[in-house]
Amino acid sequence: MSVLISSTTAFTVCFMVWMMFAIIGIPIKKQLGLNETEFGLLTAMPVLTGSLVRVPLGIWTDRFGGRIVLFSLMLSTVIPIWMMQYATAYWHFLTLGLFVGLAGGSFSVGTPYVARWFPKNRQGLAMGVFGAGNSGSAVTKFLAPALIAGAGGTWTVVPKVYSIIMLVTALLFWVFSSTNPAHNVRSTASFGAQLKMLKDPRVWRYCQYYSVVFGGYVGLALWMTKYYVGEYGFDMKLAALLAACFSLPGGVLRALGGWFSDRYGAYKTTWWVMWVCWVAFFILSYPQTQMVVTTVKGPMSLNLGLNPTVFTGVLFVVGIAMAVGKASVFKFISDDFGQNIGAVSGIVGLAGGLGGFILPIMFGALVDLTGVRTSCFMLLYGTACVSLVWMHYSFKPESCEVEVKHALQGTAKA
Numbered sequence: 395m396s397v398l399i400s401s402t403t404a405f406t407v408c409f410m411v412w413m414m415f416a417i418i419g420i421p422i423k424k425q426l427g428l429n430e431t432e433f434g435l436l437t438a439m440p441v442l443t444g445s446l447v448r449v450p451l452g453i454w455t456d457r458f459g460g461r462i463v464l465f466s467l468m469l470s471t472v473i474p475i476w477m478m479q480y481a482t483a484y485w486h487f488l489t490l491g492l493f494v495g496l497a498g499g500s501f502s503v504g505t506p507y508v509a510r511w512f513p514k515n516r517q518g519l520a521m522g523v524f525g526a527g528n529s530g531s532a533v534t535k536f537l538a539p540a541l542i543a544g545a546g547g548t549w550t551v552v553p554k555v556y557s558i559i560m561l562v563t564a565l566l567f568w569v570f571s572s573t574n575p576a577h578n579v580r581s582t583a584s585f586g587a588q589l590k591m592l593k594d595p596r597v598w599r600y601c602q603y604y605s606v607v608f609g610g611y612v613g614l615a616l617w618m619t620k621y622y623v624g625e626y627g628f629d630m631k632l633a634a635l636l637a638a639c640f641s642l643p644g645g646v647l648r649a650l651g652g653w654f655s656d657r658y659g660a661y662k663t664t665w666w667v668m669w670v671c672w673v674a675f676f677i678l679s680y681p682q683t684q685m686v687v688t689t690v691k692g693p694m695s696l697n698l699g700l701n702p703t704v705f706t707g708v709l710f711v712v713g714i715a716m717a718v719g720k721a722s723v724f725k726f727i728s729d730d731f732g733q734n735i736g737a738v739s740g741i742v743g744l745a746g747g748l749g750g751f752i753l754p755i756m757f758g759a760l761v762d763l764t765g766v767r768t769s770c771f772m773l774l775y776g777t778a779c780v781s782l783v784w785m786h787y788s789f790k791p792e793s794c795e796v797e798v799k800h801a802l803q804g805t806a807k808a
Contacts (some may be wrong), residue, residue, distance in 0.1 A: 398508055398520060398523060404564070407560060407563040408498065409531055410533045410534045411530075412441070412494075412530070412531075413531040414440070414538065414556060416535070416620075417538035417552070418538065420619065421542070426483075428484070431758040435754075435758070437617070438752070438753075440491045440492070440497070441498060441750045441751040442492065443495035445499075448739075448741075450740070451463060451740060452502040452740020455506050459573050460503050463507075464500055465567060467496060468567065472561045475494055476553060501525070505739045505743075508520050509728060516656070518655040518721065519653050519656055521721060521724050521728065522655075525648035525649070525651075525721055526647070529644075529646045532644075532645060535637055536634070536635070539631045539634045599784060600723055600726050601744075601746075602781055603668075603723045603785075605745050605777070606671065606749070607720050607723060608746035608749070611644050611750070612746075612747070613750050613753030613754050613757065614770075617770060621637075622637060640709045641713065643710060644712075644716050650721075651667075651718030652721040656725070660725040660726040665785060667715045667719035668782050670715040672775065674709075675774045677708050678771035680768065682697075682699035683697070683699055753774075756773060757770040760773065
């Protein structure tokens with residue numbers, strides 16, 4: 395249990411740091427005069443490296459154990475976080491963001507590390523509890539604005555405090571975590587040989603699902619504070635608080651997704667997650683609209699669009715669905731690839747992370763091109779459609795085989 399608690403705490407802090415630009419990016423955007431696309435790239439840079447390192451980190455975890463890998467990873471980010479306060483040019487922030495982003499690779503380390511301490515029928519719940527560290531995104535939305543306000547509006551206080559938090563958390567993780575050499579994969583397979591599992595179509599399916607539930611979560615977590623500021627004119631503190639209504643359930647309730655996956659199966663859980671996201675994104679996609687309708691009594695003005703309360707409520711539902719979906723996708727992996735959880739989770743995590751990297755940039759580009767802020771949800775609506783179609787046609791033959799098998803067994807008994 396100490397392994398689960400210490401690992402979840404470490405992952406929460408890593409995710410908190412990984413999402414740092416969701417808050418400090420707003421004053422930096424104003425300071426540097428960035429457009430929406432440049433802001434999207436700024437917020438996405440940490441996500442890029444946090445995604446690219448997931449495959450090697452997952453494989454190293456299989457070979458050397460999660461304790462030493464996660465501890466080393468956390469220590470490697472302390473100096474880049476601290477140096478962030480001295481950045482002045484746009485390229486400074488982009489470069490340092492790449493190094494700070496290493497913290498995002500912690501997921502592909504902690505997932506196999508935690509899972510191997512539990513029996514198979516409890517791995518879904520264990521990975522879900524660990525994955526609740528995604529709530530670090532919400533912690534940033536509570537903590538960073540408060541730190542900035544306490545420092546008189548100066549954003550540089552955030553990297554100062556975060557670097558200290560990361561260092562202390564890394565030391566505490568080392569003290570309270572454990573190592574079991576039996577959990578290491580005793581294989582001489584090369585890096586390339588282990589990557590050959592990409593030939594398995596199941597891995598590609600899980601990459602697609604995770605790019606929606608995790609990539610979409612990261613993209614929205616980075617974008618929503620800025621969205622509230624621009625769409626509804628809120629100040630940063632209120633905007634961050636409302637954005638946390640999405641980030642918090644999207645992280646904390648991941649454990650619930652693990653429980654659902656253990657009880658009802660990964661397929662059914664993921665299927666319903668995609669349906670909920672599909673409907674919610676359709677509702678959120680409708681832009682603020684004003685129209686004049688000619689009636690028998692003369693022109694009538696209509697204002698159509700979601701007010702902040704309804705918008706936040708629907709976004710809250712999306713956060714819950716994505717939390718459940720993030721856990722159910724990894725239940726697929728633990729069921730199908732028990733001996734290579736680290737390597738496969740690294741690959742799938744890479745796909746999800748790259749989704750989280752690309753989406754904020756595309757969100758900004760779409761706003762610059764169309765001028766419609768809800769275009770981000772239009773894009774996500776399309777990705778949910780792809781997942782639903784792919785799931786339907788991928789699992790239909792497998793379902794038929796199961797039904798035929800049960801029918802034959804019933805005939806034999808008769």
